[in-house]
């Protein structure tokens with residue numbers, strides 16, 4: 001089996017159930033770089049964010065290539081491990097067997113694959129279509145993903161999202177760990193953390209859990225750490241939500257004030273954007289090679 005890449009190994013080392021790693025969502029390389037600069041342990045290559053950035057629903061609308069090239073660009077732009085959200089794996093186990101090596105080659109440290117049917121619907125969408133594939137079928141998909149080697153494979157069960165209850169969620173999570181998953185992502189859209197806390201307490205702890213606390217934001221990272229079961233917390237969509245509000249406020253203010261002077265103090269200076277573009281590196285290249 002191919003050895004873990006350095007960034008995959010670094011991510012694995014950070015999946016510490018006593019002190020969970022924290023990943024921030026990103027939808028482009030700039031957001032990924034800002035997440036790494038802020039100090040997040042990893043970057044979440046969110047399908048929801050990328051879909052939103054294209055102004056389409058998170059429902060298997062964007063082609064795999066669009067997501068894959070964004071993950072590659074995000075991995076190139078900054079040093080933190082990228083965790084790619086590959087949704088349902090773009091089809092069955094055969095599709096997974098062809099897709100995951102491409103993600104490995106793109107430099108991602110981990111893939112997260114969920115046990116919903118293809119095409120998927122967003123887990124958080126009110127009244128969304130939440131149908132799961134049979135447990136055995138998803139084990140086959142996980143085995144196909146693991147066979148690629150070189151990266152971590154995180155299995156995500158949508159049993160709670162689909163309303164199937166804790167017992168089914170535990171049955172699936174356990175079966176996915178047995179199929180070789182390096183961690184199990186358990187998702188809930190309850191507005192309070194009781195459902196997820198119940199699952200975490202009942203989890204036998206065979207592999208670390210992963211949480212995406214979007215719906216129950218009152219649960220702090222310290223409280224998650226105290227459970228001793230969770231290795232990774234994903235901030236699922238906070239880059240795109242922050243960007244949307246910041247752009248709306250700036251755009252409205254410019255039109256309302258009839259000029260751009262008023263927003264000057266609230267937006268990033270142009271010099272900061274040059275720095276984020278890697279201007280320092282280009283100056284070195286210019287000095288060395290431009291004659």
Ligand code: SPV
Pocket residue numbers: 025046047048049058085122123124212214236237
């Ligand atoms: C994503 O960010 O794309 C996720 C998390 O998969 S959620 O949108 O909550 O399903």
Ligand code: MG
Pocket residue numbers: 046047048058085087
């Ligand atoms: Mg997603």
